[in-house]
Amino acid sequence: MSAARREAYLWLASRASAAVLALCVVVHLATMIVAVRSGLSAADILGRTRGSTTWAVFYAVFVIAVAVHAPLGLRSVLSELVRRQGALLDWTMALLALVLLAGGLRAVFAVTIA
Amino acid sequence: MSSMPRELGLDWRARGHSGWWAFALHRVSGVALTLFLPAHFYVLSRALTGAASLDAFLRWTDQPLVRASEIVLVFLLGAHLAGGLRLLFIEFRGWRAAWQPGLVATVIGVAAICALTFALNLTPHP
Numbered sequence: 001m002s003a004a005r006r007e008a009y010l011w012l013a014s015r016a017s018a019a020v021l022a023l024c025v026v027v028h029l030a031t032m033i034v035a036v037r038s039g040l041s042a043a044d045i046l047g048r049t050r051g052s053t054t055w056a057v058f059y060a061v062f063v064i065a066v067a068v069h070a071p072l073g074l075r076s077v078l079s080e081l082v083r084r085q086g087a088l089l090d091w092t093m094a095l096l097a098l099v100l101l102a103g104g105l106r107a108v109f110a111v112t113i114a
Numbered sequence: 115m116s117s118m119p120r121e122l123g124l125d126w127r128a129r130g131h132s133g134w135w136a137f138a139l140h141r142v143s144g145v146a147l148t149l150f151l152p153a154h155f156y157v158l159s160r161a162l163t164g165a166a167s168l169d170a171f172l173r174w175t176d177q178p179l180v181r182a183s184e185i186v187l188v189f190l191l192g193a194h195l196a197g198g199l200r201l202l203f204i205e206f207r208g209w210r211a212a213w214q215p216g217l218v219a220t221v222i223g224v225a226a227i228c229a230l231t232f233a234l235n236l237t238p239h240p
Binding site: 015018019021022025026028029032033034036037040041042043045046066070071073074077096099100103104106107109110111114 | 141144145147148151152154155156158159160161162165166168169172175188191192194195198199201202205206228231232235236
């Protein structure tokens with residue numbers, strides 16, 4: 001695959017994940033703003049999310065989208081700061097994507113299923 | 115007038131443009147949210163070891179400085195959301211340059227509303 005084509009695919013992945021995240025963040029912000037009204041406690045959080053397939057699927061989609069979007073955004077910022085693109089930056093961002101995906105899905109498992 | 119080369123990023127003329135401030139806010143909020151995410155996931159994962167572990171951390175967040183940081187994070191999340199939607203509409207719907215100052219102000223307004231609503235709800239209700 002040519003470098004130009006790869007960059008085009010990465011741009012598309014960034015924008016597609018942004019569109020998914022826009023919906024997820026609206027729901028997340030609304031949930032947070034309402035949830036903190038009665039004070040945050042583990043019982044409140046887990047009472048809402050534990051055993052809920054809807055929340056599990058929602059947060060899993062949220063995590064997958066953020067694991068795509070955040071490393072691509074950081075890649076753009078860093079490549080402009082250091083004024084170069086290269087394999088080291090790409091592998092570092094791929095590692096960040098994996099860390100976010102694994103950490104995020106673990107958190108989703110913790111609050112919805114475990 | 116500065117004689118510094120523009121290649122060094124020392125040309126400040128663009129800073130007077132609303133688009134530059136939108137760009138800067140989107141960058142700063144994106145980087146900050148990315149740095150925050152691993153900590154957020156770690157805290158939520160504490161539920162694996164029991165609700166008490168998560169509760170212990172939630173009590174720690176009652177400190178004023180932590181509360182203030184949460185409000186800033188909500189502002190940044192609202193700003194990144196609204197700023198990201200602005201970018202998507204520019205790229206995919208061709209929203210005009212003439213609208214940009216108003217759109218940038220809207221982005222900041224949305225972020226401020228999110229942060230203030232969150233802050234108001236954080237305060238104890240009788």
